[in-house]
Amino acid sequence: QGELEHCRVKRFYSRTNKNAFTHAIAKHQQHERLLHRNHEENRVLATAGEGSIAQASSKEGEQPSLHFVDQELLPNCPPEAHYQIAQSKKYYWDISAWLSQNRNDVALKDFLPKLKNHILGCLFGNNNKEFTQVQCNGLVFIHNCIYRHKVLHINYTTYDLWREQDSINPHTHADINPRTHADIMVLSHKDDSNDNAYPYWYARVIGVFHVEM
Numbered sequence: 001q002g003e004l005e006h007c008r009v010k011r012f013y014s015r016t017n018k019n020a021f022t023h024a025i026a027k028h029q030q031h032e033r034l035l036h037r038n039h040e041e042n043r044v045l046a047t048a049g050e051g052s053i054a055q056a057s058s059k060e061g062e063q064p065s066l067h068f069v070d071q072e073l074l075p076n077c078p079p080e081a082h083y084q085i086a087q088s089k090k091y092y093w094d095i096s097a098w099l100s101q102n103r104n105d106v107a108l109k110d111f112l113p114k115l116k117n118h119i120l121g122c123l124f125g126n127n128n129k130e131f132t133q134v135q136c137n138g139l140v141f142i143h144n145c146i147y148r149h150k151v152l153h154i155n156y157t158t159y160d161l162w163r164e165q166d167s168i169n170p171h172t173h174a175d176i177n178p179r180t181h182a183d184i185m186v187l188s189h190k191d192d193s194n195d196n197a198y199p200y201w202y203a204r205v206i207g208v209f210h211v212e213m
Contacts, residue, residue, distance in 0.1 A: 012024075012025040012028040012029065013025060015028060016028075064148065064170070064206045064207030064209075065148070065150070065169075065170040065171040065206065065207050065208070066091060066148060066149065066150040066171060067171065070091065070150055072086040072088050072090070072149060072150050072151070073086060073088065074086045074151065074153075077153045077155060077165065079155055079163050080155075081155060082154070082155060083152060083153060083154050083155070084152070084153040084155075085149045085151070085152050085153070085208055085210060086149050086150070086151075088147070088149070089145075089147050091147065091148040091149070092145045092146065092147045092148065093145065093146050093148070094144055094145060095112065095141060095144050095145065095146050096144060098146070099111060099112065113133075113136055115211075116131075116136040116139045117130065117131050117136060119139060119211070119213070120135060120136065120139060127189075128189065139213060140213065141211050141212065141213060142211075142212040142213065143212075145211070145212075146209050146210075146211050147209060147210050147211070147212075148207060148208070148209055149208040149209065149210065150169065150171065150208070151167055151168065151169050151208065152167070152168040152169075152205075152208045153165055153166070153167055153168075154166050154167075154168065166181070167181055168181055168182065168184065168205050168208065169181045169182065170182040170204075170205040170206050170207055170208065182204050182205045182206075183202070183203070183204050183205075184202070184203050184204075184205060185200050185201070185202050185203075186200065186201050186203070187199065187200060187201070188200055188201045
């Protein structure tokens with residue numbers, strides 16, 4: 001195969017516009033790998049039993065981000081809106097069951113009280129406040145569900161006063177892109193008395209959610 005690799009590259013080259021062909025050839029190779037991987041996954045699923053298919057679907061449903069083939073209706077975002085996610089309730093977790101299944105995950109330690117504290121902070125305009133246990137217990141999620149989404153759109157004003165939009169998509173697919181618009185930068189909650197504090201925080205989004213209360 002090594003001796004024939006140059007033929008494969010020439011075949012990809014013929015499909016490009018001959019400008020910046022190195023990048024175009026790399027994209028063709030990525031697409032070919034993706035097609036081969038999808039073909040192999042379909043072959044495995046076709047030969048597996050119903051139990052195996054259900055188990056694979058269950059594992060996919062445990063991921064915080066939706067698969068790239070999952071579809072959500074997302075109309076055009078009004079420019080005056082600060083952000084937009086789909087209103088769909090198709091993909092959801094029962095919060096209690098999900099936390100029980102992942103009770104040994106250190107990333108989910110105190111997840112529920114932290115989530116409620118964050119929501120109360122947003123509702124009362126004070127994200128730095130620690131709310132009491134009584135206040136957190138008064139926040140009840142309808143149907144005890146948390147809903148997962150594929151994309152978050154954010155509208156913002158540029159330095160030259162134009163309105164622009166960014167998309168955050170936390171789904172991982174190594175054959176297309178190790179991360180698709182999942183890395184973000186925000187202003188840090190720095191102590192104003194510390195002039196040496198770094199002004200930004202960097203993060204990676206692993207999921208987009210909403211709850212109803």
